[in-house]
Amino acid sequence: MVPRTADRAQVAYFPRLAAERLDIALCRASAAVARAADARTDELGLGVGHHLVLKMLAEVGPCSQRVLSDELRIDRSVMVGLCDTLERAGRVRRERDAEDRRAYAVTLTDPGREALARAEGALPGFLDGTFQALAPEEREQLSFLLRKLLQIHP
Structure with a gap:
């Protein structure tokens, strides 16, 4: 006798897995936020790293x-690569570092400031949409917990 294939609607395995494995839940949440950020990036023409x-x-x-x-x-x-792309777009320039002539300082340009202002203007809407399942106090708690996990002290 051939075993019956589990019906997707009956299994609901991922919620159990996420409850058991915080690492998996965090990775999946991070991937979902990254996908949302990538979609927004396409609209703004400015990647998250940039x-x-x-x-x-x-x-x-x-x-x-x-x-x-x-x-x-x-x-x-x-x-x-990020700096190369930003420099080609005229958003930054590289200049010799006055304190260390062997190094270059990356400097923000006016077009870079304009691109940043557009991205910053879109950020609240992006964050609200991406984290809409969380109440404001839950977002604060998540921020606190992530800082703690990353060992970042305010």
């Missing part, structure tokens, strides 16, 4: 790619 680089440059000023990579926790080889 947005983060522009935001940091706007807030702290010119930085080396190494500092950007370390602070944003983006692999250095990926950071080179």
Whole structure:
């Protein structure tokens, strides 16, 4: 006798798995947020990594790619590509670092500021849509827990 194939509507396995395996739940949630961010990226023409680089440059000023990579926790080889793309688009420029002539400082340009302003303007709507299942206090709690998990102190 051949075993019956489980009917998808009857199994509901993932909710149990997510309850048992927090790592799996977090990975799936992260992937869902990344997909939503990618969809929004297509509309704005500015990827998440590009947005983060522009935001940091706007807030702290010119930085080396190494500092950007370390602070944003983006692999250095990926950071080179992000900065290359931003430079080709005229959103940043690389200049010799006045303090270390061997290094280059990545500097935000006016078109970069404009792109950042558009992305920042769209961010609240993106976050509200992406996290609509959570009440405001739950979003705060999630933020607290993620900071704790990542060992980031406010």
